[in-house]
Amino acid sequence: MTAPLRLGIAGLGTVGVGVVRLIQEEAALIAARAGRSIEITAVSARDRKKNRDVDLSGYAWEDDPVKLAQRPDVDVFVELMGGDSGPAKAATEAAIAAGKDVVTANKALLAHHGQALAEAAEAAGAVIRFEAAVAGGIPVIKALMEGLGANRIKRVMGVMNGTCNYILTRMESAGLPYETVFEEARSLGYLEADPSLDVDGIDAGHKLSLLASIAFGTRVSFDAVELEGIGRIDIADIRYAGDMGYRIKLLGVAQTTGRGLEQRMSPCLVPVESPLAQLNGGTNMVIIEGAASGQIVLRGAGAGEGPTASAVMGDVLDLARGVRYPVFGQPASTLAEPVAASVAAPAPFYIRMQVQDKPGALAKVATVMGDAGISIDRMRQHGNEAETAPVLIVTHRCTREALDYALSQLPQTGVLAGDPVAIRIEAL
């Protein structure tokens, strides 16, 4: 048997402790599959004294993760601290400079510095693996980079933030407004310290930018991700969308169109019978559409100790078996600078507006839509006793420009109360 593979683990939060525990509990099984034993030689975290309910006595301790990364008895630096700068970045760079392989769960770091880190790693003959950075326990990076690696990818999309999915499904099931469920999620500890990472789609956007790079052979370009959070989703839209046969999900979509690479993380309507609509709570789903493979759907826990540790250790297993290839699936030097799509691909849209209940009002609305070149698939008016009534429209496929033009013209009809709301419908 080959020599043991020696890990240095930086970060002993939920995921770090999960990795330690998995190695301790399944040592024999993992060694049988890896063809060699996997050992932890040293660990590092902010607070040495914290009780973590796991035995760390067999491992050297380093206060400084950079020192950990440089230890001669560490073959693989496992970075589980998080953060797009600071110690995580410094220690990852130190590991690479020392020619060590890196396994990381850090989506923010890679979304912001992926290209530079990949170039440095490849120059140093090191490998960076990051399965745990996207969709928790689902082996989606592996599916995209390896199993489906012979496919021209047409679209990759996914629900990749469990907190947002929890909030949206809870709003629907309990009929509660966003603000109430947001506070619930906060008190349950579901939200990041900075909740905007979750609810503004930033965390999920980081993940999408990594998938897009692999799928389309482009440099990671998080700044080009069009981000829209879930904070403006009205419980009314969740209800009306349901009536029309849709659910609202915070959905990431990456695809190449004639106009470049489109990367969007935004609330979308998906058909209620689609796999995406079935997702409840913290479950994640990624859908990969390959030219040859067709649509491949992957579903599983998007976070948590066990699932994330499973993903980290899948990468470690590969390294133990000697699997080595470039960080984003092809040499970093060959990744193209993405041309951000100036305009998203045409799509159908859901539009809700409050219209005065008087003769001719609907005709005015329909005229504006027609003048904008938008054809209407379905229109529904909900009757009530008030002076205005909600009108719901599902359009046929149209461009965002046409939609924006219509949205700007609708208030000028003088028959609306308030502004119309529009949400993209993602075809599946």
Added chain:
Amino acid sequence: MTAPLRLGIAGLGTVGVGVVRLIQEEAALIAARAGRSIEITAVSARDRKKNRDVDLSGYAWEDDPVKLAQRPDVDVFVELMGGDSGPAKAATEAAIAAGKDVVTANKALLAHHGQALAEAAEAAGAVIRFEAAVAGGIPVIKALMEGLGANRIKRVMGVMNGTCNYILTRMESAGLPYETVFEEARSLGYLEADPSLDVDGIDAGHKLSLLASIAFGTRVSFDAVELEGIGRIDIADIRYAGDMGYRIKLLGVAQTTGRGLEQRMSPCLVPVESPLAQLNGGTNMVIIEGAASGQIVLRGAGAGEGPTASAVMGDVLDLARGVRYPVFGQPASTLAEPVAASVAAPAPFYIRMQVQDKPGALAKVATVMGDAGISIDRMRQHGNEAETAPVLIVTHRCTREALDYALSQLPQTGVLAGDPVAIRIEAL
């Protein structure tokens, strides 16, 4: 760039032609990801003159696949002929004897001879890869063997025969009996030349035996798969199961219980809201339950030119990148001889019987169930004008022995018309 990887392809049916086409169409993309070009040097098939609508002029032709496998200008033997013996077996053995790697879509060959072939390959320093043998385009072997490789697997299950799934979903949607839909499927060309491979669960059982070997570190043991086909599924059961909140699927389940390794391929009821129940037509789904990862669901096309070629080429890509590890994930010599579970794990069951519509009849049925130690979760009697009425029972979890005892006693109550029907309910 490294030297090209040279393939010899044996078998030019749908899948073989798909692989040729994929290599021709995506050569540049695949080379970028593989770090080297992938070339076809020679091909082989039964009939050289057949028009295959793909340009084969650049490749050497071999009538004999054994000769193809032995060619010095072939690095990887790609076996797409099928069959558990004959030329496929001879050529695969020849390739291994010549020290060449093998990529195959042949589930029957591996289900019957997997252990011997793995031992031969490992002795010769060769690798056998078989992603395309299970669940078409879904990278499920890779997920199980690599991405989830640090997990103790608790259960692996799946719907892995598209033809059976087509028949069952068509019976439900059209309300047609099995025989009618079977003939439809035959005339549409969905069935194998020997239809029993499909409808008796043999093909899906082959696939399950491969997954079980990887999941549990045991020798492939197809003979130990408990097989039950779909031929006895009555349209009435599809309807009544639907009324009770279930759908019927030909479901493979492999799990280790206290009593050994259980491998079953049989019609099961699954809750209508579960991902398995959503599967229509030829789509496949595999569910892997890891101790750390939790439940991972993979879904995609289970057959067809593009999806299967995608899986074959995923394996070729790995070989081009230098990925090498034992055939079933750990050395063949370390795979344990599985102890077949003498008895399946306890489960709830659906039971349908035709009961005489007279006082005391139901009480007699309930007494038999109680005497067998089976507790009833739900019972439903469908009223009608006839002398007998269907009675449906969903039991709580019970052993198969208890169930079989109850089934043997029920007719002795004298209140039944015909024999009762029982179908396992797989908990999800």
